[in-house]
Amino acid sequence: MKKLLYCLTLTVLFLSCSSDGTDTPTPEPGGTDETAPEISISVPELIEVQTDIDVSITDEADITVKIFVDSEEVFSGEAKDFVYTLDPFEFTTGNKTLEVRATDTSGNEGNVSASFELKKLLVRIPSPLKDFFPATTDAYLAINDSSGALVMYRKVETNDDGVFYADDTFERQNFTLTRYRIGKASVSFQDLDSFGDIEPGTTVLSETQEADVFNTDSPLLPRDESLEITINTNVFADGGSYSHALFTNVSPVNGYTLQYATSVTPNFLTTLTPSTGADPLSYAYLFITDLNKLVYEEDDFASPSTFATIGIPQGESYSLNMYGYSDEAAYQAYEYSEVYRSSQSLAGINITIPVLPEFDVYQRRLSLELGNGKRLELRQKGIESNFSIPNLDISRMGESLTLDGDIDYIMQNLFIVDGSGATRNSFVWDFYNKPSGTINIPYFGNFVFPQEVEMELSVKSIETDPELVDPLFFSSTVYKFESDINYLDVIFTPGFFKNEAGDMSSLRLDLE
Numbered sequence: 001m002k003k004l005l006y007c008l009t010l011t012v013l014f015l016s017c018s019s020d021g022t023d024t025p026t027p028e029p030g031g032t033d034e035t036a037p038e039i040s041i042s043v044p045e046l047i048e049v050q051t052d053i054d055v056s057i058t059d060e061a062d063i064t065v066k067i068f069v070d071s072e073e074v075f076s077g078e079a080k081d082f083v084y085t086l087d088p089f090e091f092t093t094g095n096k097t098l099e100v101r102a103t104d105t106s107g108n109e110g111n112v113s114a115s116f117e118l119k120k121l122l123v124r125i126p127s128p129l130k131d132f133f134p135a136t137t138d139a140y141l142a143i144n145d146s147s148g149a150l151v152m153y154r155k156v157e158t159n160d161d162g163v164f165y166a167d168d169t170f171e172r173q174n175f176t177l178t179r180y181r182i183g184k185a186s187v188s189f190q191d192l193d194s195f196g197d198i199e200p201g202t203t204v205l206s207e208t209q210e211a212d213v214f215n216t217d218s219p220l221l222p223r224d225e226s227l228e229i230t231i232n233t234n235v236f237a238d239g240g241s242y243s244h245a246l247f248t249n250v251s252p253v254n255g256y257t258l259q260y261a262t263s264v265t266p267n268f269l270t271t272l273t274p275s276t277g278a279d280p281l282s283y284a285y286l287f288i289t290d291l292n293k294l295v296y297e298e299d300d301f302a303s304p305s306t307f308a309t310i311g312i313p314q315g316e317s318y319s320l321n322m323y324g325y326s327d328e329a330a331y332q333a334y335e336y337s338e339v340y341r342s343s344q345s346l347a348g349i350n351i352t353i354p355v356l357p358e359f360d361v362y363q364r365r366l367s368l369e370l371g372n373g374k375r376l377e378l379r380q381k382g383i384e385s386n387f388s389i390p391n392l393d394i395s396r397m398g399e400s401l402t403l404d405g406d407i408d409y410i411m412q413n414l415f416i417v418d419g420s421g422a423t424r425n426s427f428v429w430d431f432y433n434k435p436s437g438t439i440n441i442p443y444f445g446n447f448v449f450p451q452e453v454e455m456e457l458s459v460k461s462i463e464t465d466p467e468l469v470d471p472l473f474f475s476s477t478v479y480k481f482e483s484d485i486n487y488l489d490v491i492f493t494p495g496f497f498k499n500e501a502g503d504m505s506s507l508r509l510d511l512e
Contacts, residue, residue, distance in 0.1 A: 125162030
C-alpha cells in the first residue's frame with residue numbers, strides 16, 4: 001500500500017513539473033545536428049600572380065576545412081574565416097577548379113567550387129614601345145634567369161609585346177629583365193638596360209603612372225631664340241638655368257650668345273665669377289630682363305650683400321655647383337638657376353659662396369674625388385650647414401662587389417666605343433639591381449643575349465667583354481635618396497635625377 005502511494009506521488013510531481021514549459025527543456029527532435037556548413041569564396045576568373053582568396057564558413061559547431069585544386073589537397077585547417085594565398089607557380093597552367101570542403105563535428109559536410117584559368121605572369125610592361133624609334137631602331141625585351149641563361153625574349157613591335165608568361169618548366173625565381181635598343185644602321189649604337197632581381201608577377205609603371213612618380217618632362221625648356229649681346233668686363237660672364245644658357249663667342253671681344261626660351265618672362269641670371277683662388281667677394285650678378293638691351297657694362301652688375309661658408313669634405317679634388325630656386329614650388333618643378341660654381345684640386349677646405357635675395361631655396365651639388373677610383377656625388381638642399389656624408393661604400397673583389405651602408409639600388413655601367421668618326425659604334429649597358437652584401441659584376445661572359453642581338457654585335461665587330469677591350473666607362477654606382485624608393489619604379493624610367501625624391505647621394509667606383 002505504501003509503495004503504491006509513493007508511485008502515485010512521483011507521478012503527480014512529474015506531471016506538475018512537465019506542465020511548466022519554462023522549467024523543463026524540450027529536447028531537439030532527433031537529438032542531432034544535421035545542418036551542413038555554409039561556405040563563401042571569391043575566386044577571380046584569371047589567376048596569374050599570387051592571389052589571396054577569402055574563405056568564410058558559417059556553422060555553429062567546430063569545423064575542419066580542406067582546399068583542393070583539381071582534386072589535389074593543397075590546404076587544411078580549422079579556422080572559419082581565413083585567406084588562402086594561391087601561387088600559380090605551384091601548379092600547372094590551364095583551366096582549374098578550386099574546391100573548399102568543410103566538415104563539422106557532427107559529420108555534416110559542405111562544399112563549394114569555382115573554376116578559373118591559371119597563368120604564370122613573369123612581367124607586364126604596359127608601354128613597351130616608348131623611348132625608341134622603330135624606323136631607326138630594333139627593340140627587344142628579354143628575360144634571363146639568376147644564372148644569366150636566356151629564358152625568353154621577344155622583338156617589340158606592338159604594345160602587346162610587353163607581357164611575358166612562364167611555362168611549366170620555369171620554377172619560381174627572381175630574374176633579370178633587359179631592354180635592347182639596337183640601331184639598324186651599320187654604324188650605330190647598341191643600348192641595353194637591365195634590371196635584376198625582379199619578382200615574378202611584376203607590373204612596370206605605365207606612362208601615366210610614370211608621370212605621377214617622376215618629373216618626366218625635360219627640365220630644360222626649348223631654347224627657341226637667341227640674342228647676340230656684349231658684356232664689357234675683365235672677367236668672363238656665365239649664365240645658365242632651366243630656361244636659358246649664355247655662351248662665349250670667339251669674336252667679337254666680350255661677345256656672348258644668349259639662348260633662351262620664349263615661353264617664359266625674361267629673367268635670366270648672368271654672373272661674373274672670379275677664377276679659382278680669386279677673392280669670392282668680386283662675384284657679381286645681374287638678371288637680364290630687357291631683351292632690347294644688347295650691351296652691358298660692369299656697372300650693370302650688382303654685388304651680393306650676403307655670403308655663406310660651406311665646408312668641402314676631405315678628398316683629392318672637388319667640383320661644386322650652387323643652384324637657386326625662387327621658391328619651394330620652383331624647387332619641386334626643377335626650375336633652377338645656376339648661381340655659383342667652384343672647383344679645385346684639393347678638398348677638405350671651407351669656401352665662401354654668394355647668397356642672392358632673389359632665391360628662397362638653394363641646392364648644393366658636389367662632386368668629390370676620394371681617390372682609389374671612388375667619386376662621391378652629393379645633391380643636398382640648403383646652405384645652412386656643411387654637407388651630410390652618407391653611409392655608403394662599395395669595393396671590388398674579382399668579379400663581384402661588396403656593398404655596405406644604406407643603399408636604395410646599384411647601377412653598373414659599361415660603355416664601349418669601337419672605331420671612330422664615321423665608323424664609330426657604341427655599346428652601352430646599364431645594369432640595375434637591388435642592394436645586397438655581395439653582388440656579381442654582370443659583364444663577364446655568363447649573360448646570354450638574344451640571337452639577333454648576338455648576330456648584330458658580331459656583324460659590327462663589337463666586343464662586349466670589358467677584359468678584352470678598353471672601355472670608355474666601366475663603373476658601379478650605389479644610390480641613396482632622401483625619400484623612400486621603390487626599386488621597381490625605376491624600371492625603364494628616367495630615374496630620380498631631378499628633385500622628386502629630395503636629396504641624393506651616390507658613390508661611384510671605377511672598375512677599370
